[in-house]
Amino acid sequence: MTQPPAAAGKLTPRQILTAMSGLVVAMLLAQLDNMIVAPALPTIVGDLGGLAHLSWVVTGYILASTVSTPIWGKLGDLFGHKHAFMASIVLFLVGSALCGMSQSMTELVLFRAFQGVGAGGLMVGIMSVIGMLVSPRERGKYIGVMMAVMPAAMIAGPLIGGWITDNASWRWAFYVNLPLGILALFVVWSTLHLTAEVKAEGKVEIDWSGSAVLVVWLTALVLMITWGGTQYPWGSWQVVTLGVVAAVGVVAFLAIEHRAAEPIIPLRLFGSMNFSLSTALGFVAGFAMFGGITFLPQFQQLVQGASATNSGLLLMPMMLSAMVFSLGGGQVMSRTGHYKAFPIVGTILLTSGMWLFSTMTVDTSKSTTAFYMVLLGAGMGCLMQTTNLIAQNSVAIRDLGAATGTATFTRNLGGSLGVSILGAIYAHELLTHLSGLGGGQAHSVGNTSTLTPKVVESLPEQVRSVVQHAVVAGTHEIFWWAALISVAGVVLAWFVKQVPLRDTVLPTAPESVEEAAESFAV
Numbered sequence: 001m002t003q004p005p006a007a008a009g010k011l012t013p014r015q016i017l018t019a020m021s022g023l024v025v026a027m028l029l030a031q032l033d034n035m036i037v038a039p040a041l042p043t044i045v046g047d048l049g050g051l052a053h054l055s056w057v058v059t060g061y062i063l064a065s066t067v068s069t070p071i072w073g074k075l076g077d078l079f080g081h082k083h084a085f086m087a088s089i090v091l092f093l094v095g096s097a098l099c100g101m102s103q104s105m106t107e108l109v110l111f112r113a114f115q116g117v118g119a120g121g122l123m124v125g126i127m128s129v130i131g132m133l134v135s136p137r138e139r140g141k142y143i144g145v146m147m148a149v150m151p152a153a154m155i156a157g158p159l160i161g162g163w164i165t166d167n168a169s170w171r172w173a174f175y176v177n178l179p180l181g182i183l184a185l186f187v188v189w190s191t192l193h194l195t196a197e198v199k200a201e202g203k204v205e206i207d208w209s210g211s212a213v214l215v216v217w218l219t220a221l222v223l224m225i226t227w228g229g230t231q232y233p234w235g236s237w238q239v240v241t242l243g244v245v246a247a248v249g250v251v252a253f254l255a256i257e258h259r260a261a262e263p264i265i266p267l268r269l270f271g272s273m274n275f276s277l278s279t280a281l282g283f284v285a286g287f288a289m290f291g292g293i294t295f296l297p298q299f300q301q302l303v304q305g306a307s308a309t310n311s312g313l314l315l316m317p318m319m320l321s322a323m324v325f326s327l328g329g330g331q332v333m334s335r336t337g338h339y340k341a342f343p344i345v346g347t348i349l350l351t352s353g354m355w356l357f358s359t360m361t362v363d364t365s366k367s368t369t370a371f372y373m374v375l376l377g378a379g380m381g382c383l384m385q386t387t388n389l390i391a392q393n394s395v396a397i398r399d400l401g402a403a404t405g406t407a408t409f410t411r412n413l414g415g416s417l418g419v420s421i422l423g424a425i426y427a428h429e430l431l432t433h434l435s436g437l438g439g440g441q442a443h444s445v446g447n448t449s450t451l452t453p454k455v456v457e458s459l460p461e462q463v464r465s466v467v468q469h470a471v472v473a474g475t476h477e478i479f480w481w482a483a484l485i486s487v488a489g490v491v492l493a494w495f496v497k498q499v500p501l502r503d504t505v506l507p508t509a510p511e512s513v514e515e516a517a518e519s520f521a522v
Helices: 013-048 051-079 081-100 105-133 136-147 149-167 177-191 208-227 237-259 267-271 273-302 308-314 316-336 341-358 366-393 397-434 439-445 453-458 461-494 513-520
Strands: none
Touching (some): 013 051, 013 136, 051 105, 051 397, 081 397, 105 397, 136 316, 149 316, 208 237, 237 267, 267 273, 273 366, 316 366, 397 461
């Protein structure tokens, strides 16, 4: 049973921007963390020992954040998005402080997982709160502000992390989150007033069974795609067992969600064709974008000789293009109310960019690569906010958090699968093309997993040429497959229906919550 929401008074742009300032700081918090921590990892291992556990510092964080994403979304629906968002910030900060105080790699892995639980609620909380602050019709004008944080984080993160590692203790790579997080908490608490919240009243029925099964099958799936082809062969009993657990878990989860009073992922959401299409588009975009982008620096560094130190700058043309198209697209959608063209154009640009990347050779110039990145970034800008906007516009206000969590989860899952599958393809192609090297030449290359621009530059010219052509062969395959997957997104985008964007966050004085919910459904 839910209580009728209060009438939502329309906020002025200044009030919205003031309230969103805390969200911007939280977004910076979420985006900066991994960028800052990555340069410090070698020093952390040297200080704490336990090289074998290094991968778990990253895996544990990703696993916890992925698993907790849909749960945070549902908690926002049940207890209020502001409260859930602030709770996620607190958990993230506590986890950051514990990571900084770690005395062993085991402690660091556990505390990074704890930090990841909080991180899972940051992005969902940000998008859910924006959904409560601004109507879908006006949302595009403000979402671009969030997009501006991404390139800033990609540039500043590695530089800050490197400076901290060289000039201070690595522990400050985690402690640096504390002042940012405290600032975000204060701003959110003092300026964010969500008068349109629909919260559960009385005794809340939490879907404990669904949450537990969700954790089990998502953990199995994430571990399978993380370990498959790297830690263990794809056909090993470990990976196969994880796959079986994930498959059985999904079936059990769907059965539980069908009967639960307050399911973590309400299956009724998928009764909306637009919601189903937007989440599928998010999955496809995540698979292609994150899978392909992850390996683009391999080409730039090993073939074009770009510096790994400036890795954030390498992707600037793409990030700036994404920001410009996100801002411009948001303005167009706010003024016209039309959005159907954006997922179509976005997937076409995404496909074109991926295909062009697949045509790169050892002679492709940096300016040409930058042009391809601009196309890809334009596709990202058209897709990233639009898919979330369609998902939120397709559901009742009571399901806003669950819908946002589900959309974020599917995009992240697509990215995880893309990185794992395309990574396996890249590694196979690389090893296949390097297999022709003679014993002495192969020895000079060493372990392919530790190839760096300096190592490649120091190789004899003939060997360096073979390595660079092997990298080109690997990137050709992954971008070709990413382009093929993106074609599926073009097909999906054509079926999105142009449903009018709501002009208000919540209808004024609805006769009942059920009527409000029905007015939101499409």
